[in-house]
Amino acid sequence: MDILSRNIQDYLKHIYALTEDGGAASTTDLAARLGVAPASVTGMIQRLANAAPPLVEYRKHQGVRLTPHGEKAALEVIRHHRLLETYLVTMLGYSWDTVHEEACRLEHVISEEFESKIAAVLGHPTHDPHGEPIPNEALEMPADQALPLSALRPPQKALILRVRTENPALLRHLEQLGLVPGTKIQVVGYSSFDQNLTIHITQARNLQHVIGFSISSQIYVALQSFP
Amino acid sequence: MDILSRNIQDYLKHIYALTEDGGAASTTDLAARLGVAPASVTGMIQRLANAAPPLVEYRKHQGVRLTPHGEKAALEVIRHHRLLETYLVTMLGYSWDTVHEEACRLEHVISEEFESKIAAVLGHPTHDPHGEPIPNEALEMPADQALPLSALRPPQKALILRVRTENPALLRHLEQLGLVPGTKIQVVGYSSFDQNLTIHITQARNLQHVIGFSISSQIYVALQSFP
DNA sequence: TATTATTTTTAGGTAAGACTAAATTATTTT
């Protein structure tokens, strides 16, 4: 298992995402993300677990996690992806809702030389245009204490760190609302019935939006100490 | 045959190169270029000829040429490749002997949006770093009356237009000699025994090199009218 | 025309995925 196919790289990338919280990734979740049948996932997982060296740790019915080897491979792909997104937006004028697709294709083919050259041109960025952290050259993920906006309650204040979605329509919507990384907000309302949050954008005088859980759970923020 | 595999794209690219002179491309030549057995080429050629629409015109034992459809596909790949080479050298500091490999991988995955964005950033270049013409957006190849340096005899003068090789070692060698696109030269010697040419570099006072046929036949020039 | 070189055919192989259907195992609910 010397060179990993694009497909395998994608599996690893998604397993990484599903296990970031510390748990294991289930067959079904992986299948849903990858758009294939659960049985296909089991098959691939078995291949990954039996590879030398093993890329995942797998016990039947318990889900998978990445081995150190698998994690390294996943981080390599993720670094490629996020550097590419940053490059495309910064240097080629891509909009943040269209970069994902292009980066998904390029991430599997660029060389280490390409990676290091765009990293240098960009000044070794630590976050991509969506605010996602970019693993450094040693593949260490910059840590931050982000929590989902959906966890906040009035009158908490926060700084938007990242937007965890690739849905182009949603990204355009968020951009319109001004809910992008770097924006300072205050939660001014919460409805326990539908979990809607009312968000006030600190910088703008009269800007206020009501957003549902499916949106607020995808926006990650850092709490601002309340004076 | 809606989306063409990388492999097919490579076949088309090489068929294009082998038929630029007007002739047909032979199975053996193609096999040699692609690094596969002749039988494999025959098989693939038949697939390409039977595709809808057909990508090549093929009669047994007569070699292949591209159909208009196949040519269009080939030019698309070639445009990608040459724009990428130009971009990598100009914007990311690649050296002209290392770009080829990177471009070969990227050429198959970039979108039309990517293509048009780098073309714009570069100011719609007509030639790549090796002097090879870049098809324009309409996939028309810029014409020029280049002829191989090996065809010149003393005391003809010429301008180097392009260097038709991807061999990194040879490219480095040529760069050292100063035999790069844009250089003005004069042929000051010819040996009919070994076909060696003695080349004087016009701009430099005392620079003179003796080069063999295997090199001079890969350098393409435009004749300069002799005053 | 005989020989050589090239090309094509034949027959078969591999690797990477994906799929369905049936069987098994876990988890809930009654």
Add this chain to the structure above:
DNA sequence: AAAATAATTTAGTCTTACCTAAAAATAATA
């Protein structure tokens, strides 16, 4: 605890997209 539901795995197939070696056919050349 038994039954029902949900999730997972097995087993067996299929497709695609190549590749190859050896034999046969064709074309080119001495």
